[in-house]
Amino acid sequence: MRNVTRITLAIGATAMLSACGGGLISSRERPDEFAVQRQAPLVIPPDFELVPPAPGAPRPAEGTASQQALEALFPPQTRSAVETSALDRAGTAETSIRSTVGDPNTYTVDKGTTTRAIIAAPEGDGQAARSVIPG
Template identity: 60%
Template sequence: MRKIVPIALGLAGVALLSGCGKRGYDRARPDEFAVARQAPLVIPPDFALTPPQPGAARPQDSTSNAQTLEALFGAQTGRSAGETAALNAAGGDSADAGVRSTAGDPATPVVDKGATTRDIVAAPEGDGQDARAATPGK
């Protein structure tokens, strides 16, 4: 018992002192903030900006509706030949342009499929491993 305590203290001291070494904790690696150089600011050489004409419309001003549509869907561009052919084959030339308004209209007739169909549609996605059979009355 007398020899175990000094040996244990010696091993604990060696373990504590080994943590003070510089192995892996030195700053010999490159500084990540000093690696990249930034180019100096340059004043553009062209100062030939024309002043706006009094009473003329500002070019950056447009309606907020147009800005929203452009931000969401991008600028209006023409359809490609392939897209036009696919739309024509699907009957796009005779389609109702306001079908989205008609589908969301409360006056649109709908068929009530019952609670079972509503539960199936509202069921969470998954592979079914957590599914359990419901017993009636419980």
């Protein structure tokens, strides 16, 4: 039993060492650290029309942080032909539509007791909200 264990360990060690590569450390190809040179810094020709920016002023090409956030969240997009057609057919809404919806003379569709319960719910921060699953 000892011989089987020794042979298994020897085969395992040989397999692991075979993955280390072939040869000595000195035979590896590696870059010559003495052949590396420093490059000269880039030189920008002077432009005498430029004025140094004021301290704390935003960069002119970047804009303000709020503009960058809005552009990141809502990138400018062109509307497709279908969307443009649908918006043209819909027309424009009346400017006072929000105030006339609550008017008693406005006709609305009754959605039932659930809608009435939602509308009659007290206003709050939602700390006392409950969820009931019927069934």
